Amino acid sequence: MADPEPPTLDIDRHLKYWKMCLRSPLPGAYLSNEGNRMALAYFILNSITILTPSGSERTPLIPPEEKRQIREWILFHQHPGGGFSGTSSLVFPLYVYDEWDSEAGKRSLEHSGLANIAATLFALQLLALLSDEDNAEDAFKGVDRPKLLRWLKRLQREDGSFGEVLRLLPGKGWFIAGGNDMRYCYVATAIRWMLRGDVKEGEPGWVEDFDTESLAGYILKTQTYDGGFAGSSSEEPHAGYAYCAISALTLLDRPSENAPAHHPSATLRSHIRSMPGLLHWLASRQFVYLEPPPPPPGQDPDEEDYQVNFLLPASVASLALSEDDSQTYVGLNGRCNKCADTCYYWWVGGALASLGREELIAREPARRFLLGKMQHRIGGFAKNPGNPPDVYHACFGLAILGVMGEEGLNRVDSSLAVPVETVRKIERARRRLVEGDKGEGKAARLASDAVSMGLGSVGGRPSWLVGVEGGA
Amino acid sequence: MPLQGKAAQKPKTPSTDASPSNPLPATAPTAQPAPAITVAERTQQRTDESRPFEAVRRKSGLAALPDEDRAAWYACHFARSLPAKRTRLPPKFQRELWRAVNDAGLPLRPLPRTYSWGIDRSGQDVGRYPTPRFDERFAKRTRLTELVLQSKAFRERRDRLRSGSAEAGDIITDSDIQEERLRRSEMAKLKSELYGVVPEGGFATDPEWDDVLPLPVEEPEGALATISYPAEYATAISYLRAVMANKEYSARSLRLTETIIDMNPAHYTVWLYRASILLAMALPIPAELAWLNAVALEHLKNYQIWHHRHLLIDQHHPTLASDPAAAAALAASERDFLAQILAHDTKNYHVWSYRSYLVAKLNLFADPAELRAVDVLIDDDVRNNSAWSHRFFLVFSDPAASTPGAHATEHDPAVPQATVDREVAYAQEKIALAPQNQSPWNYLRGVLVKGGRELASVEGFAEGFVTGLEGKSGGKEDVRSTHALDLLAEIYAEKGDRERADLCLRRLGEKWDRIRVGYWEWRRKCLEV
Structure with a gap:
């Protein structure tokens, strides 16, 4: 029996939610994300941008003056030691950073943690999302690129992987915190791609790169016996980590301009242990979603057992019975034998894209599942069928539809997780930023030459100057 | 002025207490007033009582009073005005006047005609309070004053101790601090009740935090993703920022991290700060682990807890290197705890990640208890892929029976063939229990690759789940496991039988696993290459 009314994407309703x-203010349930407000802001602005392609007839939700204010707010989170904080509660008054270690002649960087x-x-994605066609070159204005890239390099561990923060632990020295998490490896490559540019060594604005080979080696080693990718080679494969691994590898050698997310990546293709295994594992994340049976009388329908939607068919044959697929729902999970979740359509679909x-x-059954089971009447997408929407799942539900070319939505870049038109803006913004650094590099060199010349007669350098140079 | 002094000695109470020893003038209102309802009414009564003829005079003028009363009123009125007049009267006249005043028994100093009791926290006129409620408020104010004085004494004493100018008897014990803490919470409660001052949470009233100036969060306009969180959280964070900025590593800052973790365990910075405190103060790791157990059980989904635990074990481990018994005890207690936490969620990714870290750190690969623990979980739920993954790691990454650094997807000659046999049998046994469960199929394939065996070595086993593919052998087509058909396609391709491989893939896409038709078609294309 054909489905009379296929579910549709109600763009206006989603916009209303966003x-x-x-x-x-977001409700108190978001408290656990208080440390990651920048992520929440990204979910909000990214979704609004996906929903309003340039040339769309809808009036922009954010007027230019407000965009300027949001930019200021984002830049407010930039850290004096490079990089951005995730929340204003981790932004301190400047005097807190003003500490000098007179013996080492270095500015204490403990707070770069x-x-x-x-x-x-x-933050970088947000700056690009906020820019318009006529000012995209200036999207990264105010970002301290050299400091940020130097800080990024310090986040790399000896095994090639990345952590999320740096912290000086008493008696232990610098500690790269954050566990074995493929997400940080991906994020490092995305930042590198967005900011580094094709600056050659010796040119002004050049910053020493992190060790891309050891990062690629680390990532490739985390492929598991069943073809997926895990946080480390000793763990269970996970779709989120597989997405991060693939995106990171493709970003490492993605051309800096006008290349699609699925450019032919030599890093990925020539070094991956088992591409057939990976595709097998990714394709296996799909399963036929079966409607859970009504709870028996007296059973609380909210009880977890009835929210789990990984149901096994009574027999394999029941999967094959229907010749008509027009009502099949396909959910995607993140790990073998786990339940369906909106975000795994993004992680799996994005990786395959x-x-x-x-x-x-x-595509059709997965879209049907997303629109028919996960879309909420107030707009947005939920994590599981029947649940209220949240910004994370609502954003990634739209993002995967944007990757798959849903009508009325902005086309989304599957590696950088923003609309393709935003990627083009990032490229323009990077070009301008690198040009600026080259200019400043010249100026700084002139200044440093002058200082060296002046100091040649005195001998030695004042400690404050050593501090300035060593502080970054 | 003698007159005044003498007059002042006389009891001139406004007749609030209507005791018989102080008879009112004959024509003064004799009926007892109705019991006062509000404070303002009681005040009015008292005012009236201090001005006995006032009501009559206001209403009908002095002429309406009997002669005697009128004379008394004049006498009093005159006597009251004497100080202002600075008139020196002849002594005899003075004696006469005061006698008349005393005989009249009238109050010499009447209460002011209007009096305001002020307004309370809700803007209500206190004068409109019923008297019992007013008395209660009065008692609270008295109590607050008392507490403020005691608290002031405490602070002064502590300031003297801090500045090194202590006087004899200036000591502050823990019980003093505890008392002060109670006192402040009582003060905060009273202030809130009396004046509507909202208490600022535990810190502002906690003597332990008096010397810390909180650093509230400020952000420019244009902020996105603000969260409506409770005031207590904002207060705690502003104190956290203050102690972090000062790099304070102390018992109180450790307690503060606990307060914040309790409200928001996902705040990674708090965990790192907590680790800094532990290291700086060299606090015992086992105690921290015990505390962490309770927190982990309370916040099952949180993963910062597991990073913290990882860090603690890294820190603790070197102290166990020379003590195998202590290391074994740690392994056992950790395993017990993991069993407890996995009972709540058998597939918790962060718990399993931590478990694999622990196995490598404490070298538990060959520990039979570890393999048994995983067996129990697979027996309990044969579809628990986390347990299967852990088993693979445990069996094939044991440094004593594998090549260090060997990749998971590669053949490792160092793995004993007996181990491969055992694991193949294990996977097959579990497949038999639930043929459509992909976990053991993936495992089986992984073991064969690791062991360097051909996939064809399980051809017969896999064929047991597929009969009469497309009626080839005459019977009805039946597939009990799509994973078997998947593996068979690979086996046939490995053997060079492209036709049969293609048939398996085609039937998967056409009938047995239609949702993956795109994948099966792609596999078919690969066969052509």
Whole structure:
């Protein structure tokens, strides 16, 4: 029996949900994200941008004056030691950073533990999302690129992986915190791609790169026996980590301009242990969603057992019975034998798109599941069927639809997780930023030459100057 | 002025107490007033009582009073005005006047005609309070004054101690601090009740935090993603910022991290700050682990807890290196705790990540208890892929029976063939329990690759789940596991039988696993290459 009314994407309703998230404080349930407000801001602005492609007839939700204010707010989170903090509660008055270690002649950088790698990516994405066609070159104006890239390099561990923050632990020295988390490896490559540019060594504005080979080696080693990718080689594969691994590898050698997310990545293709295994594992994340049975009388329907939607068919044959797929719902999970969740359509679908293998996704049934089971009547998408929406799932639900070319939405870049038109703006903004650094590099060199000349007669350098140079 | 002094000695109470020893003038209102209802009414009564003829005079003029009363009123009125007049009267006249005043028994100093009791926290006129409520308020104010004085004494004493100018007897014990804490919470409560001052949470009233100037969060306009969180959280964060900025590593800052973790365990910076405090103060790690157990059980979904635990074990481990018994005890207690936490969520990613870290750190690969623990979880739920993954790691990454650094997807000659046999049998046994469960199929394939065996070595096993594919062998087509058909396609391709491989893939896409038709078609294309 054909489905008479296929579910549709109600763009206005989604915009209404995002307008609410933009205009009113988020409810107390978001408290656990207080340390990651930059991420929440990204979910909000990214979704609004996906929903309003340039040339769309809808009036912009955010007037230019307000965009300027939001920019200021984002830049307020930039840390004096490089990078961005995830929340204003980790931004301190400047005097807090004003500490001098007279013996080492260095500015104490303990507080650079407050800049966070993920927040830094979100902040850069936000700056680009806020820019318009006529001012995209200036999107990264105010970002201290050399400091940020030097800080990023310090977040790399010896094994090639990345942590999220740096912290000076008493008696232990610098500690790269954050666990074995593939997300930070991905974020590092995305930041690098967005800011580094094709500056050659010796040119002004050049900053020493992090060790891309050891990062690629680390990532490739985390492929597991069943083809997926995990946080480290000793863990269970996970779709979020697989997305991060693939995106990171493709970003490492993505051309800096006008390349699609699925550009032919030599790093990925020539070094991956098992591409067939990876595709097998990614394709296996899809399953037929079966309607849970009504709870038996007296059973609380909210009880977790009835919210789990990974139901096993009574037999394999029941999967094959229907010749008509028009009412099949396909959910995606993040790990084998786990339940469906909106965000895994993004992580799995995005990974396949970056590999140029969208055809491995059951697009219509997956879309039907997203729109029919996860879309909420107030707008937005939920994590599981029947749940209220949240900004994370609502954003990634739209993002994957944007990757898959949903009508009326901005096309989304599957590696950088922003609309393709925003990626073009990032490229313009990077060009301008690098040009500026080259100019400043010249000026700084002139100044330093002058200082050296002046000091040649005195001998030695004042401690404050050593501090300035060593402080970054 | 003698007159005044003498007059002042006389009891001139405004007759609030209507005791018989102080008879009122004959024509003064004799009926007892109705019991006062509000404070303002009681005040009015008292005012009236201090001005006995006032009501009559206001209403009908002095002429309406009997002669005797009128004379008394004049006498009093005149006597009252004497100080202002500075008139020196002949002594005899003075004696006469005061006698008349005393005989009249009238109050010499009447209460002011209007009196305001002020307004309370809700803007209500206190004068309109019923008297019992007013008395209660009065008692509270008295109590507050008392507490403020005691608290002031405490602060002065402590300031003297801090500045090194202590006087004899200036000591502050823990019980003093505890008393002060109670006192302040009582003060805050009273202030709130009396004046509507909202208490600022535990810190502003806690003597332990008096010397800390909180650093409230400020952000420019244009802020996105503000969260409506409770005032207590904002207060705690502003104190956290203050102690972090000062790099304070103390018992109180450790307690502060606990307060914030309790409200928001996902705040990674608090955990790092807590770790700094532990290290700086060299606090015992086992105690912290015990505390962490309770926190982890309370916040099951949180993962910062597991990073913290990781860090603690890293820190603690070197102290156990020379003590195998202590290391074994730690392994056992950690395993117990992991069992407890996995009972709540058998697939918690962060718990399993931590577990694999622990196995490597404490070298538990060959520990039979570890493999048994995983077996129990697989027996309990054969679809628990986390447990399967952990088993693979445990068996094939044991440094004693594998090549260090060997990749998970590669053949490792160092793995004993007996181990491969055992694991193949284990996977097959579990597949038999639930053929459509992908976990053991993935495991089986992984084991074969690790062991360097051909996939064809399980061809017969896999074929047991597929009969009569497209009626080839005459019977009805039946597939009990799509994963078997998937593996068979690979086996046939490995053997060079492209036709049969293609048939398996085609039937998967056409009938047995239609949602993945795109994938099966892609596999078919790969066969052509």
